[in-house]
Amino acid sequence: MEILRVEHLSKIYGTGENAVHALDDVSFCVEKGQFLAIIGPSGSGKSTLLNMIGALDTPTSGKVFIDGKDIFSMKERNLTVFRRRNIGFIFQSFNLIPELTVEQNIIFPVLLDYQKPNKKYLEELLTVLGLKERRRHLPSQLSGGQQQRVALARAIVTRPKVLLLDEPLSAIDAKLRKSLQVEIRRIQKQLNITTIFVTHDQDEAMVMSDRICLLNCGKIEQMDTPIAIYTHPR
Numbered sequence: 085m086e087i088l089r090v091e092h093l094s095k096i097y098g099t100g101e102n103a104v105h106a107l108d109d110v111s112f113c114v115e116k117g118q119f120l121a122i123i124g125p126s127g128s129g130k131s132t133l134l135n136m137i138g139a140l141d142t143p144t145s146g147k148v149f150i151d152g153k154d155i156f157s158m159k160e161r162n163l164t165v166f167r168r169r170n171i172g173f174i175f176q177s178f179n180l181i182p183e184l185t186v187e188q189n190i191i192f193p194v195l196l197d198y199q200k201p202n203k204k205y206l207e208e209l210l211t212v213l214g215l216k217e218r219r220r221h222l223p224s225q226l227s228g229g230q231q232q233r234v235a236l237a238r239a240i241v242t243r244p245k246v247l248l249l250d251e252p253l254s255a256i257d258a259k260l261r262k263s264l265q266v267e268i269r270r271i272q273k274q275l276n277i278t279t280i281f282v283t284h285d286q287d288e289a290m291v292m293s294d295r296i297c298l299l300n301c302g303k304i305e306q307m308d309t310p311i312a313i314y315t316h317p318r
Contacts (some may be wrong), residue, residue, distance in 0.1 A: 087278045088114040088137065088246055093146035095132055095302075105306065106132040107143070108302040113296075117276040121123045121268065121289035124299035126231045130282045131250055133299065137280060139167050151245050168197055172239035172247040172277075176254055180223040180238075185217040186210075190237045197291060208258075212271060229236045229260045247272070247279045253288070265292055266297070290314065 107129045114120050121128050138149055138268055139155050148155050150170060155163060168303040180189050190209065191201040194253040210216045213233040223231055232252065238248055249268075253261045269292050272279050288312045289296050298306045298313065306318045 085116045086113050087116040087118075087151055088280075089147075089149040090133075090137065091147045093133070093136055093148065094144050095129075095136065095141070102258045105302050107136070107146075110146070110299075110302070110304055112297060112304065112307055114278060114280070116278055119272055119279045119281065119292060119294045120297060121295070122280065122282045122287045122292035122297045122299060123284065123286055124305075126284070128299040129302040130284075130299055132208060133300075134250050134280060134282050134298050137172050137246070138173060139163055141185070160233050165197075168193060169242055170245040172242065172244035174235050174239045174247070174249045174252045178223070178235040180231060180234055182223050184224070185220050185222060186215055186234050189223070189234055190241050193238060197242070205243075206241065209241060212274065213237050213267075228257075232264055233267070236271065240271075242273065243275075245259050245278065247277050248278065249281045251282055251284065254284070261288075268292070 088115070088129060091111050093107050093110040094105070097104045097106055105186070110129075110133060122133060124130050132141070136143050137150075140146070142156060153166070155166065158166060181192065184192065185303060187206070189209070190204065194201045206217075212220055213236065215230065215233055217238065218226060218230060223234070225236065235252070235277060253264055271277075281292065293310060295307065296310055296313050
């Protein structure tokens with residue numbers, strides 16, 4: 085079942101001779117529960133594409149459909165609510181609120197939406213992510229890996245249709261990075277969350293994803309399974 089469709093997406097910054105084509109007629113779709121890694125050199129459009137999918141920026145042209153809904157046809161207020169309820173984000177910086185405990189940080193998006201947290205699901209997340217004994221701790225009392233797990237729990241506490249990750253492991257040491265690669269993939273499979281993962285690390289993409297999208301100069305050069313891209317690179 086298709087959960088995400090991107091149609092002829094383009095993004096141009098500037099005008100005339102100074103125009104930069106960050107995205108150039110990008111189209112693809114993602115099935116529910118799939119893990120898609122987006123790779124490419126610096127400046128290839130990876131983060132721009134992720135921002136478009138997450139409605140953090142608007143395209144020059146093209147459309148993005150999430151669960152069949154054309155997100156850029158929505159009014160701004162409706163889009164804000166839709167994004168909060170259907171799209172989870174994890175960035176390079178964890179952006180945890182330092183004055184709030186682990187549990188309070190996790191349920192913050194739910195309270196922001198004037199909803200009551202699902203206590204059973206919260207306990208499941210705390211258990212699965214190994215945070216149950218840290219629920220009353222502040223971010224400053226956690227290791228880097230624990231902070232990353234809190235950020236992951238906060239991103240999926242609303243049960244989003246799509247989870248977007250923008251190089252969330254780039255600032256973590258190699259040993260912890262390997263551990264979190266396994267953990268993110270395990271959680272993603274267990275909860276069947278459609279995930280779009282931007283990384284500059286090709287090996288990371290090969291290990292974690294079901295499909296890989298290779299971007300270069302704002303265009304898709306290749307999109308296939310990790311095995312196909314490894315054995316038949318274009």
